[in-house]
Amino acid sequence: MPLSPELLLAGFALLLVLLLAVAVLRRPKGEDAKADRAAEAIALQARLTAMAESQAATQAQIAEALRSQERQLAEAMDLRLGNFTQRVGERLNEQTRTQSTAMTDLRERLAVIDRAQKNITELSTQVVGLQDILSNKQARGAFGEVQLKDLVQSALPPSAYDFQATLANGRRADCLIKLPNPPGPIAIDAKFPLESYQALRQAEEDSARLAAQRAFATDLRKHVRDIAERYIVPGETAESALLFLPSEAVYAELHANFANVVEESYRARVWIVSPTTMMATLNTVRAVLRDVRMREQASVIQTEVQTMLEDVTRLDQRVGKLETHFDQASRDIRDIRISADKVTKRGERIKDLELEDEGAAGQIADTVAPPARPRLVE
Numbered sequence: 540m541p542l543s544p545e546l547l548l549a550g551f552a553l554l555l556v557l558l559l560a561v562a563v564l565r566r567p568k569g570e571d572a573k574a575d576r577a578a579e580a581i582a583l584q585a586r587l588t589a590m591a592e593s594q595a596a597t598q599a600q601i602a603e604a605l606r607s608q609e610r611q612l613a614e615a616m617d618l619r620l621g622n623f624t625q626r627v628g629e630r631l632n633e634q635t636r637t638q639s640t641a642m643t644d645l646r647e648r649l650a651v652i653d654r655a656q657k658n659i660t661e662l663s664t665q666v667v668g669l670q671d672i673l674s675n676k677q678a679r680g681a682f683g684e685v686q687l688k689d690l691v692q693s694a695l696p697p698s699a700y701d702f703q704a705t706l707a708n709g710r711r712a713d714c715l716i717k718l719p720n721p722p723g724p725i726a727i728d729a730k731f732p733l734e735s736y737q738a739l740r741q742a743e744e745d746s747a748r749l750a751a752q753r754a755f756a757t758d759l760r761k762h763v764r765d766i767a768e769r770y771i772v773p774g775e776t777a778e779s780a781l782l783f784l785p786s787e788a789v790y791a792e793l794h795a796n797f798a799n800v801v802e803e804s805y806r807a808r809v810w811i812v813s814p815t816t817m818m819a820t821l822n823t824v825r826a827v828l829r830d831v832r833m834r835e836q837a838s839v840i841q842t843e844v845q846t847m848l849e850d851v852t853r854l855d856q857r858v859g860k861l862e863t864h865f866d867q868a869s870r871d872i873r874d875i876r877i878s879a880d881k882v883t884k885r886g887e888r889i890k891d892l893e894l895e896d897e898g899a900a901g902q903i904a905d906t907v908a909p910p911a912r913p914r915l916v917e
Contacts, residue, residue, distance in 0.1 A: 569846035607788070683729030683785040684713050690814060691716075691727075699828050699876070709850065710769040713783075716824055717775075719831050722777035725824075726770035729783040730756040736789050759793065759800050759811075765809040779808040787813050 564591050585840045586673035691714055704715035704726075712726035735758045763783055782804070790813035794801060803812050812820055829878045 559865050594675050683731045683783065686785045686805065686814065687714055687727060687729045687817070694818060695825055696827070699824070706770065708769070708772055708773050713769050718824065718827065722779070724775070725777045725779065725781060726766075727781040727783055728762075728766050728770060729785060730762040731785055732762070732789065733786075736786075736792065739792070755792075756800050759797070760803060763800075763804045763807050763809045763811075766809050771808065779810060781817075782809050782811045783817055784811060784813050787815065789813075789888060790816075805818055 688702060691702075695716070699717055701717065703711055703713065705711050706715075706726070709882045713729050714727040716725045716727065718724055732755060735751060735755040739748065739755050742748040742751045766780050766782050770776065771778065784793070790811070793811065801811065810820075
């Protein structure tokens with residue numbers, strides 16, 4: 540750190556006092572001493588003057604150096620302050636952008652959450668509506684019929700089924716699949732034993748569970764018996780019918796814990812199907828219908844194939860005739876070219892012969908005298 544001007548002046552003053560003290564201690568006595576003291580005083584004054592001038596110059600340099608350092612320090616401070624201000628501004632801008640992006644993302648997520656909440660509300664309303672529908676037997680039956688209708692319409696052509704078909708015994712089936720004999724038309728009836736199934740699911744005690752199981756099995760047996768009696772008509776329908784359960788859960792419960800009911804349905808020739816197994820059954824029916832149509836159209840197909848074979852045979856014959864004409868035309872063209880070549884060669888020979896004849900006639904005219912002219916008789 541540079542020394543201040545006050546410290547330098549104090550140092551010079553101390554040095555001057557020391558020099559004076561040394562001079563006083565060393566000065567001689569008497570007249571010579573006075574002369575010496577005068578000379579020393581003059582020399583000392585000169586030294587002090589020089590020292591003062593040197594000190595002033597040093598102070599000026601020191602002041603200039605201090606001013607230069609102050610300027611450099613001010614410039615460095617301004618530069619650092621400018622860099623600091625720039626970094627603070629950049630960070631503030633970056634934080635502003637980050638906060639703006641975060642706010643935008645937050646608004647988008649809130650919008651998504653709002654839409655999801657609306658969907659959940661709508662879904663809850665639909666679930667409540669579905670519960671209201673399923674709580675009513677007639678509405679529940681209509682629900683099963685609609686689901687059955689959607690499955691049948693998506694798997695079979697319109698000519699292969701009939702909804703609410705009335706049989707000869709006056710019974711009306713939910714759907715009648717029109718299959719040829721055998722096996723014949725198959726009736727499908729939709730049933731949904733929801734009350735007994737819910738009681739079975741909600742039963743906690745063993746006695747309540749046994750009662751719910753008996754009620755569930757009784758309901759299914761009644762449905763199987765009604766379908767077997769109403770929708771299996773000898774001579775009109777097939778020897779079996781389908782019971783459609785519009786719930787996979789009810790179907791799984793039936794096959795998992797009520798095997799005796801399933802066996803009874805087999806003996807009654809009533810096949811219990813769920814939406815999944817119903818779709819598989821309908822795909823099998825579609826394949827059977829396609830095979831039946833193929834058999835019905837077999838004679839037509841054979842006739843068309845025979846006609847097509849005759850057309851192909853006729854086409855082959857005509858192609859053979861056309862090939863014969865092409866061969867004859869090729870031979871005729873070849874003969875014509877041969878004749879043309881012969882005519883051309885003969886014409887060239889005749890031309891050469893005429894040129895030779897003209898040359899021989901000239902030579903004879905030059906060598907043979909012309910014949911004498913006959914005289915006229917006076």
